[in-house]
Amino acid sequence: MDEFGLIARFFAPLAAAEPGALGLTDDAAVLDLPPGTRLVAATDALVAGIHFLADDPPGDIARKLMRVNLSDLAAMGATPRAVLLAAVLPRGTSEAWLAAFADGLSDDAQEFGAPLVGGDTVATDGPLTLALTALGLADGGVLTRAGARAGDDVYVSGTIGDAALGLRVLRGGLAGLDEDQRAVLVSRYRVPIPRLALGRALVGIAHACIDVSDGLIADLGHICACSGLAAQVMAAEVPLSPAARSAITADRNLLSAVLGGGDDYELAFTAPPSARAALQRAGQATGVALARIGVMMPGEGVTVGDAAAFGLVLEKRGFSHF
Amino acid sequence: MDEFGLIARFFAPLAAAEPGALGLTDDAAVLDLPPGTRLVAATDALVAGIHFLADDPPGDIARKLMRVNLSDLAAMGATPRAVLLAAVLPRGTSEAWLAAFADGLSDDAQEFGAPLVGGDTVATDGPLTLALTALGLADGGVLTRAGARAGDDVYVSGTIGDAALGLRVLRGGLAGLDEDQRAVLVSRYRVPIPRLALGRALVGIAHACIDVSDGLIADLGHICACSGLAAQVMAAEVPLSPAARSAITADRNLLSAVLGGGDDYELAFTAPPSARAALQRAGQATGVALARIGVMMPGEGVTVGDAAAFGLVLEKRGFSHF
Numbered sequence: 001m002d003e004f005g006l007i008a009r010f011f012a013p014l015a016a017a018e019p020g021a022l023g024l025t026d027d028a029a030v031l032d033l034p035p036g037t038r039l040v041a042a043t044d045a046l047v048a049g050i051h052f053l054a055d056d057p058p059g060d061i062a063r064k065l066m067r068v069n070l071s072d073l074a075a076m077g078a079t080p081r082a083v084l085l086a087a088v089l090p091r092g093t094s095e096a097w098l099a100a101f102a103d104g105l106s107d108d109a110q111e112f113g114a115p116l117v118g119g120d121t122v123a124t125d126g127p128l129t130l131a132l133t134a135l136g137l138a139d140g141g142v143l144t145r146a147g148a149r150a151g152d153d154v155y156v157s158g159t160i161g162d163a164a165l166g167l168r169v170l171r172g173g174l175a176g177l178d179e180d181q182r183a184v185l186v187s188r189y190r191v192p193i194p195r196l197a198l199g200r201a202l203v204g205i206a207h208a209c210i211d212v213s214d215g216l217i218a219d220l221g222h223i224c225a226c227s228g229l230a231a232q233v234m235a236a237e238v239p240l241s242p243a244a245r246s247a248i249t250a251d252r253n254l255l256s257a258v259l260g261g262g263d264d265y266e267l268a269f270t271a272p273p274s275a276r277a278a279l280q281r282a283g284q285a286t287g288v289a290l291a292r293i294g295v296m297m298p299g300e301g302v303t304v305g306d307a308a309a310f311g312l313v314l315e316k317r318g319f320s321h322f
Numbered sequence: 323m324d325e326f327g328l329i330a331r332f333f334a335p336l337a338a339a340e341p342g343a344l345g346l347t348d349d350a351a352v353l354d355l356p357p358g359t360r361l362v363a364a365t366d367a368l369v370a371g372i373h374f375l376a377d378d379p380p381g382d383i384a385r386k387l388m389r390v391n392l393s394d395l396a397a398m399g400a401t402p403r404a405v406l407l408a409a410v411l412p413r414g415t416s417e418a419w420l421a422a423f424a425d426g427l428s429d430d431a432q433e434f435g436a437p438l439v440g441g442d443t444v445a446t447d448g449p450l451t452l453a454l455t456a457l458g459l460a461d462g463g464v465l466t467r468a469g470a471r472a473g474d475d476v477y478v479s480g481t482i483g484d485a486a487l488g489l490r491v492l493r494g495g496l497a498g499l500d501e502d503q504r505a506v507l508v509s510r511y512r513v514p515i516p517r518l519a520l521g522r523a524l525v526g527i528a529h530a531c532i533d534v535s536d537g538l539i540a541d542l543g544h545i546c547a548c549s550g551l552a553a554q555v556m557a558a559e560v561p562l563s564p565a566a567r568s569a570i571t572a573d574r575n576l577l578s579a580v581l582g583g584g585d586d587y588e589l590a591f592t593a594p595p596s597a598r599a600a601l602q603r604a605g606q607a608t609g610v611a612l613a614r615i616g617v618m619m620p621g622e623g624v625t626v627g628d629a630a631a632f633g634l635v636l637e638k639r640g641f642s643h644f
Contacts, residue, residue, distance in 0.1 A: 035357060
């Protein structure tokens with residue numbers, strides 16, 4: 001099968017519902033944006049062996065690729081509109097693999113309203129490498145990392161650390177957890193949930209927002225750097241899933257992995273104390289738990305306030321590639 | 323240097339003039355599009371050893387990456403607005419390489435009005451892999467591959483085959499050409515010229531358009547397939563540079579490489595005979611030579627009319643990766 005046959009068979013069906021994709025046969029996609037909206041655009045690349053395991057289920061790889069990009073839109077308070085895919089495939093990639101990958105991408109494209117509208121498919125002698133560009137729309141306001149103010153509360157959505165623990169499970173660790181707990185953690189690593197509805201709800205309420213991809217401490221550090229402030233986080237307030245709590249109960253040193261590990265794709269954000277009631281309503285309306293975990297203050301960097309109580313050593317302050 | 327330092331040092335300067343890039347510190351870019359315009363989006367990926375040579379000058383690699391994407395916008399008649407870059411870098415990529423790459427990207431971003439507004443930088447154990455997404459704007463009408471009509475003239479801009487011959491020079495071939503001619507051909511392979519002004523001028527005149535990336539015959543084949551027609555091309559009318567003409571004079575079999583080889587990034591398009599005067603004006607206004615090389619007719623596929631006169635054997639009908 002040549003490049004064009006591959007696109008026609010596996011990827012063009014994902015574009016069928018979107019006229020602007022031109023059937024994936026053209027040089028570019030053409031999208032009409034509603035008047036008054038702003039374009040929000042993000043690109044994330046995933047490499048086999050670094051961002052996912054080469055033998056992960058191909059549908060899960062597709063969904064992770066989609067979701068880490070949609071999470072970037074969520075962190076800005078934008079709504080997905082379309083995606084473009086650069087698929088750099090090892091020679092000999094099987095049709096079965098491609099079919100399962102396309103199925104996963106199709107499922108998520110439908111779930112999140114983000115049809116595939118373009119891209120490129122090329123061969124490589126290296127590892128599977130996938131770059132997705134997500135295009136979203138914002139109705140005026142967006143969230144950025146730069147708006148935090150001293151005195152803001154610091155919040156995080158959902159639970160933190162599950163993805164980092166899930167990766168440990170995949171690498172043979174956390175043998176003491178039961179099968180269900182291990183499966184929950186692995187699922188959080190492989191198929192994160194972009195907090196799109198929450199992100200939209202936070203526009204006009206939150207002062208600064210980021211998605212937790214590098215690790216909670218590292219990503220709060222980005223808010224601090226962009227806002228010219230410090231953050232003080234109370235480790236005991238960081239929300240944990242039952243599975244993560246079981247793991248930490250068995251090995252308290254894992255709290256360091258939880259606070260430093262990435263890939264959760266929850267939203268971390270700051271908002272003034274006057275917004276607490278509004279945030280409670282936003283959490284309820286979007287079905288996402290919100291935990292107040294700290295406070296912004298003058299200074300720089302992130303400190304973890306009650307780490308000593310946990311015997312915590314923050315060895316790993318986030319993931320960086322170089 | 324970590325990922326954030328790398329971005330801040332080499333890539334953030336490219337974003338300085340574009341407020342929507344948010345200094346490359348945020349999760350996504352935010353762009354306001356002028357009312358009444360449509361978004362045109364294309365993604366192309368380049369892999370070392372396939373789309374460029376690993377020891378090509380890094381600035382030229384950056385410029386080729388930029389230009390092959392802008393060429394996709396040109397083929398739709400769109401104007402560049404911004405780009406996002408996924409840079410998948412081999413571990414140990416030097417700072418000197420990155421600085422030269424960023425310089426090339428910066429030069430082209432300024433020349434073409436396409437600032438870097440976002441992206442991702444990750445490490446790989448495989449070859450250098452670069453995916454760029456180009457975002458453009460169209461004032462209403464766009465060109466596609468699908469609108470050709472029987473009786474249309476077939477045109478191509480500039481000269482054809484220089485890039486394919488340039489690649490042969492880089493691989494040690496065409497030793498009979500003089501140094502200047504070899505340099506011209508290599509330059510056409512390494513740093514193509516996206517025909518943006520011509521593409522814009524063709525909106526409302528041309529019926530179908532494509533950029534020549536896979537090869538003239540293969541790309542005209544895409545217009546044929548999308549338009550449900552056949553194309554007849556007169557080989558003797560295909561415009562050749564003096565260097566290509568010298569090469570073919572020395573070895574007539576090279577005409578096959580010229581018609582089948584890719585990477586020229588000229589525009590191939592169809593238009594009705596009634597548009598000939600308008601096309602002459604468009605070519606003059608944009609400073610690009612246009613050659614009428616054939617005609618569209620009922621049927622399918624591309625035939626080369628006077629190939630026999632050249633002793634032509636079309637061995638290679640375009641580049642396909644799989």
